[in-house]
Amino acid sequence: MVMADGQVLKDLLLQIRDTLIKTPQDLEVFLEGESIRPGIIVLINDTDWELEGEEMYELQNRDLITFTSTLHGG
Amino acid sequence: MREKSINDLAKELELLKLENRRLSELIATPTVTSRETSQETTPDLDLPLSLDEYKRYGRQMIVPQLRLNGQLKLKSAKILVVGAGGLGCPALYYLCGAGVGTIGIVDHDTVDISNLHRQILHSNKTVGMLKCDSAQKKLNELNPLVIIITHPVAIANDNVFEIMKDYDLVLDCTDTPATRYLVNDAAVILGKTIVSGSGVKTEGQLSILNFSQTGPCYRCFYPSPPPPNSVTACSDGGVIGPIIGLVGTMMAIEAIKVVTGSYTVESFQPFLSLYSGYPQQSLRTFKMRGKSPKCAVCSTNATLTRDMVESGAIDYSAFCGKVDYNVVDQRTERITVSEYTSLETKGCLLDVRPKEQFEICSLPGSVSIPLAQLQRCHSEDLKGLYEPLYIVCRYGNDSQLAARELRNKFGFEKVKDLIGGLNAWSQEIDDTFPRY
Numbered sequence: 001m002v003m004a005d006g007q008v009l010k011d012l013l014l015q016i017r018d019t020l021i022k023t024p025q026d027l028e029v030f031l032e033g034e035s036i037r038p039g040i041i042v043l044i045n046d047t048d049w050e051l052e053g054e055e056m057y058e059l060q061n062r063d064l065i066t067f068t069s070t071l072h073g074g
Numbered sequence: 075m076r077e078k079s080i081n082d083l084a085k086e087l088e089l090l091k092l093e094n095r096r097l098s099e100l101i102a103t104p105t106v107t108s109r110e111t112s113q114e115t116t117p118d119l120d121l122p123l124s125l126d127e128y129k130r131y132g133r134q135m136i137v138p139q140l141r142l143n144g145q146l147k148l149k150s151a152k153i154l155v156v157g158a159g160g161l162g163c164p165a166l167y168y169l170c171g172a173g174v175g176t177i178g179i180v181d182h183d184t185v186d187i188s189n190l191h192r193q194i195l196h197s198n199k200t201v202g203m204l205k206c207d208s209a210q211k212k213l214n215e216l217n218p219l220v221i222i223i224t225h226p227v228a229i230a231n232d233n234v235f236e237i238m239k240d241y242d243l244v245l246d247c248t249d250t251p252a253t254r255y256l257v258n259d260a261a262v263i264l265g266k267t268i269v270s271g272s273g274v275k276t277e278g279q280l281s282i283l284n285f286s287q288t289g290p291c292y293r294c295f296y297p298s299p300p301p302p303n304s305v306t307a308c309s310d311g312g313v314i315g316p317i318i319g320l321v322g323t324m325m326a327i328e329a330i331k332v333v334t335g336s337y338t339v340e341s342f343q344p345f346l347s348l349y350s351g352y353p354q355q356s357l358r359t360f361k362m363r364g365k366s367p368k369c370a371v372c373s374t375n376a377t378l379t380r381d382m383v384e385s386g387a388i389d390y391s392a393f394c395g396k397v398d399y400n401v402v403d404q405r406t407e408r409i410t411v412s413e414y415t416s417l418e419t420k421g422c423l424l425d426v427r428p429k430e431q432f433e434i435c436s437l438p439g440s441v442s443i444p445l446a447q448l449q450r451c452h453s454e455d456l457k458g459l460y461e462p463l464y465i466v467c468r469y470g471n472d473s474q475l476a477a478r479e480l481r482n483k484f485g486f487e488k489v490k491d492l493i494g495g496l497n498a499w500s501q502e503i504d505d506t507f508p509r510y
Contacts, residue, residue, distance in 0.1 A: 023450045029304060039300025041346065043360050048346075050363040066360075068348060070300060073274035073308040074161040074249040074318070 003059055009044070010034075010055035012065065030067070039070045089223065096218050122146055127219065131173050144334035145173060151333045152176040154238055156229055156257055157247035158205040159183075160192040160308060160318035161271045161325060165245055167195060168326035170213040174333070176221045177213070178241055181205040182228040188510075192315035229253065231383050231390070234260040243332055245325055246270040246283075249307055251299050252390040258283060258292035259388070262372045263380050267332055268292075271325040273349075274311045278321035280347040281362070282328055284372060285337060290344050294366040299394040312430075317351045324349070399471040401478045402491065408474075409490045411498045414464060421462035421488075426476040427496075431468065435508045437499070445472045445479075453484050461488040470495040 003012060013031065021027050029037070035055070036042055042049040043066040044057055059065075123131070123145065135145045151174050155162050158181040169177055185196040185208050193205075200208035206224035213222050225237050229248075234256055238244060244261045246268050248254055254270070261268045261284055268283040270292065284291045308318070324347070331337060344362040349355075371378040382388050402408060414420075423440040425432055432442040441458060443451070445467070463486055467473040473491035480486040492498070500507040 025446075025449050028301075032301075037301065037304075038296065038298035039304055041295075041360075046358060046360050048360060048362040051361065069304065070296060071272040071274050071277060071279045072249065072251050072254065072300075072305050073311065073313060074157055074159055074247050074272055 007059050008055060009042075009049065009053075009057045009059065009065070012059060013055070036067075041068050041070060042066070043068070089221070092221055092223065096214075096221065123149070127173065130217070130219070134172060139336065140330070140334060144330075147334050148173050148330065149175045151243065152178070152241045153243045153245065153329060153333070154178040154180065154241035155245045155247055156180045156253075157249065158193070158195065158209045159189065159247060159249065160313060160315070161247035161273070161322035162245070163193045163195040163209065164319045164322035165247060165271075165326045165329070166209055166213060167216065168323060169329060170217050170220045170222070172326070172330060173217065174220060174329075176223065176241075178223045178225060178237070179206050179209055180225040180227070180229050180237060181209075182226055188309075192313060192318050194319065229256065231256065231386050231388065235264065235380060235384065238264055238266065241266065243329060244268045245329060247322065247325070250394070251305060252394040254292055255299070255393065256383070256390050259371050259378060259383055260380075262287075262291050262293075263378075263383070269325050269328045269332065271321045273318040273321045274306050274308055274313055276314055276317055276351040278317055278324075278349045280321055280324050280328065280349070281345060282332065282337070282342070285332075285342045285344075286339050287372075288339050288365070289342055290363055290365045291369060291372040293371050294363065294369045295346070297366070297368070297370070302395045302397045305394075314351060317349070320349060320351075397471075399474050402474045407477065407490055408493050409464065410493050411503050414492055415503055419462065421464055422460045424459060424463060424465045424476070426465060426467050426472050431510075434510055435496075437466065437496070437507075440466065445476050448476055448479055456480075456484060459486070461486060463489045465489065465491040466499075467491075467495045469497050 001012065001015065003015065013036065014034070017027060017031060021030065030040070031037055044052045045064050046066070049057060131145050134140050135142050153169060153174050155166050155177065158166065158179050162179070162181070166177065166179065183205050185200050185203050185205055187201050189196055190198070195209040195212040196205065200211070204226045206226040210222045210224050213220065227233060229237065238260050244257065244266050246254060246257045248257060258268065265287050267285050270281045270283050272279050282289060344364055345359050346362050347357055347359045349357050365372060367373050368375060370376060378388065423437060425436055425440040425442050426445040426448060428444045428446070429442065436442065463480065465473040465476050467476070470491065470493050473495060477489050477491045480489050496507065497509055500509045
């Protein structure tokens, strides 16, 4: 995804919301309000986003951002 | 107090019975151990293991990461495995084979034939048996030196502490968020490390929680539960047997590492591993946050106590919630399968199960539009549907959500859904129709 310089992870979330997500059903599995919904783990270059400043993390060129769901089955 | 001591006595009695059975089996098993012992062991040689144990565990004891010392730690360890299903079975099998001294199993469920593709301790012969008993039988056959204690109850607020208190390490092999929070809270309060695994479909996750009371716990990772409609169980979403088996196997590896001291408080790094079976198998290990200073159970500001769990003040089911399927009028907007068969005009029968399930079996003449697709489509996509419209799914839950969608969003009026779905159809109308 192409982002302007100086943008933070929050901008990425909103850009995904505005450009990639087509239906309300898909939106609610991703966001709750304007934040990531509980049960989704966000990783910045394979590191928990909490260690990187969460939504305020400043995106760098070639960053790999991963969104993955918590699994519960066993 | 009185009740507790009776309880303790009963437990002790059970342990002694098990010990007795184990020893009787050892005597009954023809081995060369006794001859070897008498001939080759000098009385002065104070061996920490029996000669049978040296042979049995030799292949792992000569591995530098484990060694004799690790074997002795395994032997004195007591590990509790919560859940004897897809994760628990392989974990139990390897831990028992590895010579963990005492293994506890918690599971209230009985073996069903639909478990067998992944729950490798159970078999055709043990269908209908308690999973605890089925697992114990298999594990005794594998390694009679290990004491297996069974807890054939549903783990709950009022028994979790009693069950867990005597063990050193807990493996969370459960299958719902509510149970995972419960197991976490009790283990944190009792100061136990948790090896946690999970999986569904083609993926699995693995982590170590509350490591030595210094690592993050389940609530540090997930302070709020996921919305109930985002939670998929193996029975609904399906699971590839060896995928959940791999996660259970990885849990056994982590358990061995924890018990034998591979991790120290200084060296332990919180992690979450994500295994994917498809398209190319991969294991990614993520570096995770530490303990949360705001955690409700493991931080210095914790508010959650043992009393609150035991008294039921913490309601795990309510905390995690569940999907409300009863969204249509249960009396006027639904129809039983036998009422449907006696209708003169059958109308249009819409099957809203996922494509993979429709492909397995379907009623003749039914039209397939999966619920997920229905929720995303436009009215022109539904031109093929006509009234009266009858909706069917696997169990009669999704069909209600679909009926509401068709009524509210697309303006259908004569819509009813089949109570109990195709499962009820197979049980009540046509027993040659597959249940899967």
